[in-house]
Amino acid sequence: GDSVTQMEGPVTLSEEAFLTINCTYTATGYPSLFWYVQYPGEGLQLLLKATKADDKGSNKGFEATYRKETTSFHLEKGSVQVSDSAVYFCALIDNAGGTSYGKLTFGQGTILTVHP
Amino acid sequence: DGGITQSPKYLFRKEGQNVTLSCEQNLNHDAMYWYRQDPGQGLRLIYYSQIVNDFQKGDIAEGYSVSREKKESFPLTVTSAQKNPTAFYLCASSIGGDYEQFFGPGTRLTVL
Numbered sequence: 415g416d417s418v419t420q421m422e423g424p425v426t427l428s429e430e431a432f433l434t435i436n437c438t439y440t441a442t443g444y445p446s447l448f449w450y451v452q453y454p455g456e457g458l459q460l461l462l463k464a465t466k467a468d469d470k471g472s473n474k475g476f477e478a479t480y481r482k483e484t485t486s487f488h489l490e491k492g493s494v495q496v497s498d499s500a501v502y503f504c505a506l507i508d509n510a511g512g513t514s515y516g517k518l519t520f521g522q523g524t525i526l527t528v529h530p
Numbered sequence: 531d532g533g534i535t536q537s538p539k540y541l542f543r544k545e546g547q548n549v550t551l552s553c554e555q556n557l558n559h560d561a562m563y564w565y566r567q568d569p570g571q572g573l574r575l576i577y578y579s580q581i582v583n584d585f586q587k588g589d590i591a592e593g594y595s596v597s598r599e600k601k602e603s604f605p606l607t608v609t610s611a612q613k614n615p616t617a618f619y620l621c622a623s624s625i626g627g628d629y630e631q632f633f634g635p636g637t638r639l640t641v642l
Contacts, residue, residue, distance in 0.1 A: 418572075448630060457536075457620050457633035458573075503572060509628050516561050516580070516627035517588070520572030 416441045416508045420521035427528050433491040435524045437478075437504035440485065445506040447471075447480055447487040448518070452501045461489075461502070494528045501525050532557045534634035536621050541639045543608070543615070551606045551637045553621030561626055562604035566590060567618040567636075576619075579604055580627065608639065616641045 421436040439445065446465045450458040462471030467482035478489045487504060504521040534555045543549045555562065561580050565573040575588030579598040593612025598604055604623075608615045618638050622631040 446628060446630075450633075455636075457534075457635045458622075460630050460632065463630055505572075507628055516563070516578065516624055516629070516631065517575055518563075518565075518573070518622075518631060522570070522572045 416506060416519045418504050418506055418519055418521035420504050420524050424525035424527060427494055429496055429528055429530050430493045433494045435489040435502055437487045437521060438485050439506050441506055441508045443508050445508045448505045449478055449489050450503040450505060496528045496530055499526055499528045534621060534623055534632060536634040536637050538637060541637055543641050545641055546610045548607055548609050551619055553604045553634060555602055555623045557623055559623035559625055561624045563622040563631060564606045565620045567620060573620060615639055
């Protein structure tokens with residue numbers, strides 16, 4: 415079945431440091447890939463997405479590139495801020511054979527803490 | 531503003547009681563979903579609905595029930611048959627199956 419594996423956290427950085435959160439996936443078909451962010455006590459917000467190989471999703475300084483050859487979708491940001499402290503989830507929707515019903519398969523989440 | 535609302539934000543229930551969590555969206559989305567989140571884990575799909583008057587079980591449907599009588603509403607009932615109901619419940623919606631999902635703020639259910 416489909417699965418998403420994220421690097422284990424928690425990740426602790428100083429403000430303005432470079433961020434990478436690794437995400438790899440297995441899927442039967444041709445998945446769309448997503449990064450969601452969850453702030454404490456809140457629901458998930460879509461951060462960025464990519465729907466086909468070599469697509470780069472970007473938003474709020476975050477970027478991730480859909481790498482089919484390595485089945486990866488790593489999240490990066492050049493300079494993190496304290497306000498970026500949250501839990502980050504990598505996820506996919508697998509459109510195997512056109513039978514997708516929109517099921518999101520999530521990674522376990524990575525806690526990011528940014529200190530001033 | 532369009533969005534998804536869930537109520538209540540916090541809910542307490544005694545063992546043996548059923549409880550219903552509300553989810554409403556004004557995004558005109560056809561598909562709606564319910565997820566459960568436990569500490570330190572990703573989200574798991576409980577039920578989903580692709581269209582009014584139709585819904586399907588997800589990965590962990592046992593002990594839960596849903597209805598979809600209106601396009602904008604997808605309430606979830608946590609029944610007494612759910613053995614470990616204490617969790618954070620998230621509702622989501624999307625235009626259709628392959629599109630990104632938008633999430634509500636969640637309801638935290640605690641069984642006393």
